[in-house]
Amino acid sequence: MIDGQPAEAAPSPSRSVLQHEWQAFWLAVGFLTRIPMLARIDYSQKLMNQCSMYFPVVGLLLGALYAGLFALLSLAWSPLVCVLLVLCFHLFITGAFHEDGLADSVDALGGGYTVEKRLEIMKDSRIGTYGTVALVMALGLKAALLLDMETIWLALLVAPAISRVTPLLLMAFMPYVTDPDKSKSKPVAETFSRQRLLTSCACTALISLVFSIWLPGLWLSALTAVLMVALLWGWYLQRQLGGYTGDALGASVVFCELVLLMFL
Incomplete structure (x- = not known):
């Protein structure tokens, strides 16, 4: 007792960990989407960094929304419209x-001749010719690849x-x-944990294996797409910028989504 009042029991370590991860998940949802966060967040840069482990889970949540919406729309319209x-x-x-991010990156890498100029262009909110062309081609190619799929809803579910x-x-x-003082991605990007990376990769591998039942070859396509884009895009960024940006x-x-759909 404290001053005649019963002391509150301290939360158990397991409960604290679960609460921390629950907040990290919803912070990832809020960072990547416009979905309202259904949890109170004790915001910190550490939590913001740790939430990145849940990016693939948020992707699966988005995929479920896309697949469900496609199934609903298919009752009334053609696959192209859907x-x-x-x-x-x-x-x-x-x-x-x-x-x-795609538009800004392509604008910067296409129009800048020094690292400093590329980073300056990347921070500019205006979109240029390179970025516009990249957006149009990426969205058009994504639509075309989805329409070539036999199970469009399944591709919409797993690709994100x-x-x-x-x-x-x-x-x-x-x-x-x-510039760390002007970047909204700094808290996510700093000191990313390898242990949380392994956990996230294991979760994604499980998703690929489970859905390979309905989409044969998914796990191999997923592994190839992720590694190919990470290695090639990472190599190009290292040459052009010396690292990555948000x-x-x-x-x-x-x-990665486009390459995955091409393999599928």
Whole structure:
């Protein structure tokens, strides 16, 4: 007792860990989407960094929304109309987060001749010719690849989860090279834990193996796409920038999703 009052029992370590991870999950949801966070967040840079482990899980949540919406729309419209409407919903629910990164990255790498100039262009909110062309081609190719799939809903379900492993690999093995005081991605990118990377990769591998029952070859396509994009895009970023930026991480998600759909 304290001053005549019964002392409150301290939360158990296991409960504290679960509460911490629950907050990390919802912080990842809030970071990657416009979905309202259904948990009180004790925000910190450490929690922001740790939430990145849940990027593939958030991707699976988004995939479930896309697949469900496609199934519902298919009751009334053709596959082409349904895919385009799902892409519109995707751009809305994510705030075109990764597509913005793609446009900024391509603008910077296409129009800058020094590292300093590339980083300056990447921070500019305006979109240029390179970025516009990249966006149009990426969205058009994504729609075409989905329409070529026999099970469109399944591709919509798994691709967002698998593609969000790629930025985790880049964060784990490359340096961060933008102005830390002006970057919204700094808390996520700093000191990314290899242990949490392994956990996230294991979870994504399990997703790939489970859904390989309905989509043969998914696990091999997923492994190839993730490693190919991480290695090639990472190598190119290392040469052009000396590391990665938040925009480059977003671009890696778009690239990985396209490569995965091409293999499937």
